[in-house]
Amino acid sequence: MSLPVTFLDAVARLIPKDRRFDDPLSTLAFGTDASFYRLIPQLVIRVESEDEVVDLLKLAQHDQVPVTFRAAGTSLSGQAISDSVLIVLGDNWNGREIRGQGTQIRLQPGVIGAQANAWLAPFGRKIGPDPASINACKIGGIVANNASGMCCGTAQNTYHTLAGIRLVLADGTRLDTEDAASVSAFRQQHATLLERLATLGRETRANAQLAAKIRHKYRLKNTTGLSLNALVDFDEPLDILSHLLVGSEGTLGFISAVTYDTVIDHPHKASALIVFRDVETCCNAVTVLKTQPVAAVELLDRRSMRSVQDKPGMPAFVQHLSENACALLIESRAASSSLLHEQLALIMASLAHFPVEQQVDFTEDPLENARLWAIRKDTFPAVGAVRKTGTTVIIEDVTFPVEQLAIGVNRLIELFDKHHYSEAILFGHALEGNLHFVFTQGFNSAEEVARYQAFMDDVAQLVAVEFGGSLKAEHGTGRNMAPFVELEWGSEAYQLMWQLKRLLDPNGILNPDVVLSEDPQIHLKNLKPLPAADEIVDKCIECGFCEPVCPSKGLTLSPRQRIVIWRDIQAKKHAGIDTTKLEAAYHYQGIDTCAATGLCAQRCPVGINTGDLVKKLRSQEADRTKSAEWLAAHFATALQGARFTLHVANGARMLLGAPRLAKLSAALTKLSKGHVPQWNNAMPQPEKAIRFSPAVSDERPRVVYLAACVSRVMGPSPGDNEQTSLYEKTRGLLEKAGYQVVIPDNQDSLCCGQPFASKGYAEQAEHKRQELLGALLHASRGGLDPIYCDTSPCTLRLVQDLGQTRLDLYDPVRFIRTHLMDRLDFTPQEAAIAVHVTCSTQHLGESQALIDLARRCSKNVVIPEGIHCCGFAGDKGFTTPELNAHSLRSLKDAVQYCSEGISTSRTCEIGLSQHGGIDYHGLVYLVDRVTQAKAL
Template identity: 80%
Template sequence: MNAAAPVQRNALPAAFLAGVEQLIPAERLFDDPLSTLAFGTDASFYRLIPKLVVRVESETEVIRLLKLAHAEKVPVTFRAAGTSLSGQAISDSVLIVLGDNWNGREIRNGGEQIRLQPGVIGANANAVLAPLGRKIGPDPASINAAKIGGIVANNSSGMCCGTAQNSYKTLAGLRLVLADGTLIDSEDPASVAAFRQSHGALLDQLAQLGRETRANTELAAKIRHKYRLKNTTGFSLNALVDYDEPLDILNHLMVGSEGTLGFISAVTYDTVPDHAHKASALIVFPDVESCCLAVPVLKQQPVSAVELLDRRSLRSVENMKGMPEWVKALSPTACALLIESRAATQSLLHEQINLIMASIAHFPVEKQVDFSEDPVVYNQLWRIRKDTFPAVGAVRQTGTTVIIEDVTFPVERLAEGVNRLLELLDKHHYDEAILFGHALEGNLHFVFTQGFDDPVQVARYEAFMQDVAQLVAVEFGGALKAEHGTGRNMAPFVELEWGEQAYQLMWKIKRLLDPTGILNPDVVLSEDPQIHLKNLKPMPAADEIVDKCIECGFCEPVCPSNGLTLTPRQRIVIWRDIQARKRAGVDTSELERLYHYHGVETCAATGLCAQRCPVGINTGDLVRKLRGKEADKTGAANWLADHFSTAVQGTRFMLHAANGAHLILGTKNLGKASAAFTKLSKGRVPQWTPAMPQPLQRLNLPKPAAGDERPRVVYLAACVSRAMGPAARDQEQEPLLDVTRKLLEKAGYQVVFPDDLNNLCCGQPFASKGYAEQAERKRQETLDALLRASRGGLDPIYCDTSPCTLRLVQDLADDRLQVYDPVKFIRTHLLDKLDFVPQETPIAVHVTCSTQHLGEAQALIDIARRCAKEVVIPEGIHCCGFAGDKGFSTPELNAHALRSLKDAVQVCSEGISTSRTCEIGLSRHGEIDYHGLVYLVDRASRTKSPIPA
């Protein structure tokens, strides 16, 4: 993203910049206005624009950067995923972000421990532990996006984690870099010995602080009380009373320090059991008091989670699709507990359920959904809980932001705390606010919307926060931050909560470990009592498609351009800024020029971001809309729509020409020439690769035979299947169309084709270029042809490419049509008609974006496992980035998205997918042949033998 001339580097010391430029390649240094704005946003409601963003790829780079920053007194902030909510992952100085090479993991002792680098996503750590029946203790709601570095640095917890399984309690070892660039690995005796030699004085001072704290009985008692609760306000002072070995104190002070005391380079966790059997129930009590009184009782029972939902939170989701009707009929004072229990065996689970229900049988109940192990019921109950936060975000007024605060009350005073919080929300007129939380720990979240573009609104927020701080910290002796971290949001209130003595102890720790104050200043501790009211993030209107975005960053892990240009969150941030500047009369031409490539051209627009987005935003819809505004070739689009068979024939001709050029120039020369032409033509000339298909030589479309009694299936061969055969180097030389026919006939079907097939198109090529009218026209033509071919919907329709299927079935009004992608058709119509003999050689599986949208991801994997004894699903590749024809016109997107594929599939000789164009990019970058799923199914299946009489 460093495409513009430097504008901010000169604000940093020359000696620091010179050292950075020698250490870090230019392509990993960002200081242009687009990049710094994009990185100036995390999930909080604050914004700071960094002067320089540095993407680091090694521990050595971090060490040398910190030495430079320490020497020149340059403030630095570390960022992992940027999903933090309290403003702890932003900077107006130097922002250090993790690159690709922080993803190491090492499983130890059969999964009882795991060593993780800070770039590992929490859910991915659990995925590698799952086969061993283990998981990491922390389970934040952001676990599918949050990275280990942030999870440890914030001491994140979650719904089941409580205080017993957070990072502090399950920490087994730490590797960290201090502010002066010193490395210490607590699991490496040589590193420990060297650190004792070089930093003995620091260790002695930590030991002394520990002895003084433990000797101060009043302070020690207060610390123990505070951490009996869920608490992330300030530093982890419990390290000083829980441990006497100074290295243990140091390690545990790092947990929850939010990057203000050092950089966490690796962490070793003691893992916890991940029980396979689970059940959930929803108990609705008539009022808050009876609901909260049940919580201490349940805390003594074998429960893994107890989530409280007040009537407001239930009301926020009652009209959502799929919600039970009874939610609307609950009384105004109702309050619910969502209870989950887990066990190693089903019989033990049933025993636990009986104990739980017996323990609360004497409480009045308004409505009850009994414990269920049925995934449908179970998931619906948890959806009620998980949809509450996005429900507020979805209805907020444009220009406001969503704030989610999290506090802890002593469990024995939970009912009083809930009611007092509700009174404060009413007092300050946060009428849309909802309240829910992790009841076992007295941890409550309250969600409300807030505008910061008006001083009156800022004053309202300030008055509310002062009242909350007095209520929680002073009156109830609770915690102002339970699991979201102090950040700059609660930094001014740390002394109020902890008192002067503990507060000054925290400053001693800060100054001991960061004497020059370079690490994340104004986070956790700040001398500015107004820091929580400064640098508030604007949320200007940009487009109704994205205005509900809360900038949480949950979308980022699945975006193929993440790390190449912009993520969905960053696309929205920049577009919001462009629109705000335009309204202010500021010239945005340069920013829009940069945005055209970084925001529009390199967006795959496949919509996976919508699946991860709490409010369902598909940033690809915005990009298609912007492409539509640039789409000025309407005449050409109309001509292609009217002469589509000619376009398909033209594709075959181009493939013929490419094959001819390959024969003349050879692989190496053609590859170089093609790459140059693609670049010069700005993507208009497709890039040739060795995985480029040959043209389909013949299109054999037989008519239905008279008197054929077999059941019929209408086969819609996609335009790519009609134009493209296998690549020249591919071991499989039979076209997809022929293999599909063979498989369908093997299962006993008569295959028929719609009339005028060569002119049919789902419309996707037009839609992706911004020609929505032509796209819909072609889609409707195809649906009409399929309705005729299927005899009014009597016959099922098989489409051989998942993206085309998705395009046809989205918003399909005609319920007579049964359109199947390869996965769903094989799953529902072929499995019972075939016998399978799984092959020995491992198979790589790529689940396309469209397969995920169709809800067939797991089915594809299950089918592959029927056909092969070993199935490899590369981690972290959610979208291949080929995106229809982006692999030809913007090949760097495809290359970036698949940069880790080759290493992941090196044990495989073949890969399978359900999109011919995706398979081109996968074959190129994986360096194995990728084929349609039907090739594997056909090879591994036989016609089912008749059952003997």
């Protein structure tokens, strides 16, 4: 059914056009969350304020238009999709207020969970929920799903650590439980609603059998249905209302802020992996550990360990475990090292009488801990990575009473075999009896859907009826378990949930068919296809973990959305449907505005680099091969041309003035569709060609200095306080540290190939790379001397796939920390500096080292939040400047008190300087300023 014209007209007056999306590409892109369902919204609205939410709800109420709220869209059960109106959070939902030395924190729903913990870390605190998706999911979703996690249990979830909430009901009424005026007004306006909640609470508590059932159900981890425990835990109706919103999945109201009582984040941690001979022994050990000082106990069955046994860093014994082996990954945390060791002794003593097949003893080494936890964290993506193309990965989430865990595990394994899910694996939060099982499922035939239906019917009967457990422990009911809520809870509790739904959302406009549905087949409808599109991205499970680091998210598409649209284009083509319009829209949104830096791969559970797909698509369009070949063969001439262009631009600036040139340049860039680069105030002056030969008889240690082509062409901008070129500054620092600087022969002809690769000319790119590697091999005397490259993206490209080539290549961060620290004395400056960690620095594994170096140089270091990639992406800052501007839209406020910024890429620094309002320089400028040569 189409949306009413009156509603659409009213929304158009309320929300600017650039935050309303109804085109086929955008609605399809937003029609996907991390679940295996898909609904295409008719309208997507990006909201930036609570006032907008209030007004939209009033409009939706008036015209009976269903709405669904979305934060990050990492939900697994279909709770963040809609075929009506999807309301997504924009930029302005990231507020926080830290109280009482971190004992409380008030957060808006757009804050990513990991960011909240980063703010609390200096106080030794964290929020209680710790979902596996914490680096991507947002507070709104964490609260709305009552998410928990590995260490959270039931005591530290949102429901039990809630100190206050700000919400908007379906009729647009606001309530802030921490604001006396808001509470007073709400009591007056909604006296009837509050009285009804109070009555329902009294009736529920007076119903001894129902109250006992509710208390029993929430002794376990449980997110099936609405939070009925609010009716037995509280008698004050405002408390009942507040806690009903937790876990309501957007079906009872909009959560615009939440206050948490935080929990202690102990600094001392140790982990162990203990493998038992069978499930029974393993689960009996869990029962013992329940009384021990453990923070987390994760169970992994033999199949789950087999799924990761070949991964690097896995203990060798994992490959040779017996068929019925079952493991526990145990973590203990404490405030001090001595207390931790006491706890470890207690834990091991409690397990002494259990026969053990293999074990990795408790270790406090962070690297070893990370390897152990990788076993647990890599199980889900491991299944995703080997699944048959066209199938999806489904992760289910049940709870057995912990005393019956062993029987439950074995019965689930029997169901895997009965329904022929041979690849299914099982793991989970053993202390809570909470098990996740992962399997692959196709929905391309009626037979496959029927197999899934029969399996889920059996699972529901086993868990909910036979064991009295929870069908959804922490992933939320969604559409996935909505038909089974009554089976789990019984008719009386189920009808109580419907009473609450109709009391708070009488017209049923909030997220219909989620949590509660009158359609017993809703879990089998709107199943999401995952057609083959390209082998680079076919393993994508559309989880959304990649999105927080993508510079184009919110401007055009995120990596997840790029894959969604490309899959749809390929499926339509296969079906003979005309995709001309969709491909035209995708060209800008999917290809032109992708930075292709590969940060998405670092966050992707199955390691997909969406940028590789984009580069492949660019290469298919690359039709200027002869021009690329000419440039590769005449690179020095090309650099001269680039210097001349900068001369012309600088002359135009002096002739026309900066404001007029900026305006003219922007118009030309737009008219030429990005072919004419856009000028800005941070545009560099041309750099002179390098002419330098070291003394042949010099006995100092040698370092080969590779100045990247951008460093050789681009000098400081006219308004920069630093007018020394990067080359001169780097050479001076290296010589100060006692090095003889060697320059490769014919340097102006050399290039790592990155400019060619980014434009889709892979063959020319590799030719230039090999040519450069040969020159470096010669200059370094066969790899004897270290090679310093002054630009991290070039370093990254060179060090990849070196094979047998023996070159000791360094980016600025690694060279300074490994070769210069012992040769220089540092005197940190008082002035604040901003640090931008480039994408390539992250790929090189030098992020923390750069920050540590900056802190060695300055007493006040600022790392802007939420900026993972600057979006300049080689030359995108010139040709697609809106990508750079969007990525750095929050930079100026973040660095306003800094004297300068530092980075390790000259092109990135252009965009950072323009949008940050301060000069950004290479790291060497800062290091040179604060150091003196050590007396050796």
